[in-house]
Amino acid sequence: xxxxxxxxxxxxxxxxxxxxxxxxxxxxxxxxxxxxxxxxxxxxxxxxxxxxxxxxxxxxxxxxxxxxxxxxxxxxxxxxxxxxxxxxxxxxxxxxxxxxxxxxxxxxxxxxxxxxxxxxxxxxxxxxxxxxxxxxxxxxxxxxxxxxxxxxxxxxxxxxxxxxxxxxxxxxxxxxxxxxxxxxxxxxxxxxxxxxxxxxxxxxxxxxxxxxxxxxxxxxxxxxxxxxxxxxxxxxxxxxxxxxxxxxxxxxxxxxxxxxxxxxxxxxxxxxxxxxxxxxxxxxxxxxxxxxxxxxxxxxxxxxxxxxxxxxxxxxxxxxxxxxxxxxxxxxxxxxxxxxxxxxxxxxxxxxxxxxxxxxxxxxxxxxxxxxxxxxxxxxxxxxxxxxxxxxxxxxxxxxxxxxxxxxxxxxxxxxxxxxxxxxxxxxxxxxxxxxxxxxxxxxxxxxxxxxxxxxxxxxxxxxxxxxxxxxxxxxxxxxxx
Numbered sequence: 001x002x003x004x005x006x007x008x009x010x011x012x013x014x015x016x017x018x019x020x021x022x023x024x025x026x027x028x029x030x031x032x033x034x035x036x037x038x039x040x041x042x043x044x045x046x047x048x049x050x051x052x053x054x055x056x057x058x059x060x061x062x063x064x065x066x067x068x069x070x071x072x073x074x075x076x077x078x079x080x081x082x083x084x085x086x087x088x089x090x091x092x093x094x095x096x097x098x099x100x101x102x103x104x105x106x107x108x109x110x111x112x113x114x115x116x117x118x119x120x121x122x123x124x125x126x127x128x129x130x131x132x133x134x135x136x137x138x139x140x141x142x143x144x145x146x147x148x149x150x151x152x153x154x155x156x157x158x159x160x161x162x163x164x165x166x167x168x169x170x171x172x173x174x175x176x177x178x179x180x181x182x183x184x185x186x187x188x189x190x191x192x193x194x195x196x197x198x199x200x201x202x203x204x205x206x207x208x209x210x211x212x213x214x215x216x217x218x219x220x221x222x223x224x225x226x227x228x229x230x231x232x233x234x235x236x237x238x239x240x241x242x243x244x245x246x247x248x249x250x251x252x253x254x255x256x257x258x259x260x261x262x263x264x265x266x267x268x269x270x271x272x273x274x275x276x277x278x279x280x281x282x283x284x285x286x287x288x289x290x291x292x293x294x295x296x297x298x299x300x301x302x303x304x305x306x307x308x309x310x311x312x313x314x315x316x317x318x319x320x321x322x323x324x325x326x327x328x329x330x331x332x333x334x335x336x337x338x339x340x341x342x343x344x345x346x347x348x349x350x351x352x353x354x355x356x357x358x359x360x361x362x363x364x365x366x367x368x369x370x371x372x373x374x375x376x377x378x379x380x381x382x383x384x385x386x387x388x389x390x391x392x393x394x395x396x397x398x399x400x401x402x403x404x405x406x407x408x409x410x411x412x413x414x415x416x417x418x419x420x421x422x423x424x425x426x427x428x429x430x431x432x433x434x435x436x437x438x439x440x441x442x443x444x445x446x447x448x449x450x451x452x453x454x455x456x457x458x459x460x461x462x463x464x465x466x467x468x469x470x471x472x473x474x475x476x477x478x479x480x481x482x
Contacts, residue, residue, distance in 0.1 A: 027072075042080045182336055187335070189361065210257055211259070259281070264298070414456075
């Protein structure tokens with residue numbers, strides 16, 4: 001039998017009024033203030049009498065009188081409920097309005113995808129959740145640790161920056177695979193990529209600071225900097241990444257606190273920041289005294305033998321804050337930077353997220369030590385590269401005359417520079433009418449931007465037949481747009 005959830009009633013009695021009147025007044029007041037909503041089931045007379053420690057006949061009388069007055073409704077075997085309408089002449093109480101100022105954050109884009117059921121949906125570069133060997137191994141390892149370790153054993157390697165053993169493993173990856181000259185005190189583990197950006201902004205930025213960002217770019221980071229009180233300056237990107245000449249011109253006019261970049265696979269265009277511009281960016285940082293916030297959001301996905309190292313790995317310097325991930329299937333991220341900065345960031349992290357997960361951190365540590373993580377990354381990289389080659393082949397042949405395209409060196413999405421002059425809304429509506437959903441270009445551009453549009457199409461999460469059908473169908477829609 002399905003259990004019913006009753007409204008909880010609790011009150012303290014006084015000696016000035018009859019008990020049944022106090023109960024009536026209490027129920028009516030809870031209805032008027034909006035706590036007891038229409039249709040809510042009240043406790044049975046026996047249950048409520050026991051809860052309030054009164055005679056059951058008292059509750060029966062209260063329910064009968066309130067039902068007669070229109071506050072309650074009662075049906076055989078359905079119990080007593082709050083009436084769907086107020087009694088005639090009665091109005092709900094209005095809450096007391098106190099005008100207290102607060103930070104009102106409003107941003108033009110909150111959801112990346114339009115609602116609806118579409119046959120074909122291109123995301124912005126999400127992994128294939130069906131490739132689950134790593135998640136299965138993490139689950140198994142967590143279970144094994146819980147069965148064999150005590151709480152004391154699980155917590156013995158924890159610090160304010162994360163599990164010390166995991167920090168050592170991450171440090172090894174950064175130094176050996178990504179070229180960073182780091183030590184564990186330069187690293188703080190966080191629970192998510194976006195949280196890493198938020199903590200970096202909270203630690204680095206003060207109200208009134210000026211931050212340069214790529215355009216088009218990653219709007220969630222823009223909004224995070226804005227919430228921290230920063231004033232944003234958009235710098236255009238091209239086939240080599242962020243425009244260094246435009247950035248230098250900005251530096252001459254305005255003192256910048258930081259420049260936020262995604263150099264490995266620029267978001268959303270997927271292009272890597274060229275070697276020349278990486279060196280120029282570091283030189284500008286030293287000349288004009290700003291920090292570089294390097295967001296290396298999908299470093300593990302590269303399709304060349306000699307993958308590009310992070311900007312933070314080019315030289316030993318204290319002017320780069322590096323945000324990275326181990327895998328976009330593991331809810332762990334990390335921030336690297338000068339020791340004093342990381343200490344402050346870690347303190348802020350502890351205030352926001354004190355429920356650290358020692359089991360998850362130790363499980364990931366063990367999978368890294370065993371080589372399981374590296375094996376999974378190699379496997380998924382092979383799968384995604386094959387899908388990317390399929391997508392690139394179709395785009396190269398089917399999109400001639402409607403979009404320009406550069407084959408990406410890595411990442412989980414492709415970028416199309418469209419020739420059509422339609423607006424983002426017109427583009428989305430046309431594709432949706434054909435049964436396709438895409439991430440709106442509004443996700444990447446300033447709302448006032450009115451130049452040529454691009455589309456970011458995630459291919460990794462789609463099965464090959466659907467990917468092929470989706471791209472072929474999209475090319476026909478774009479050709480119709482002209």
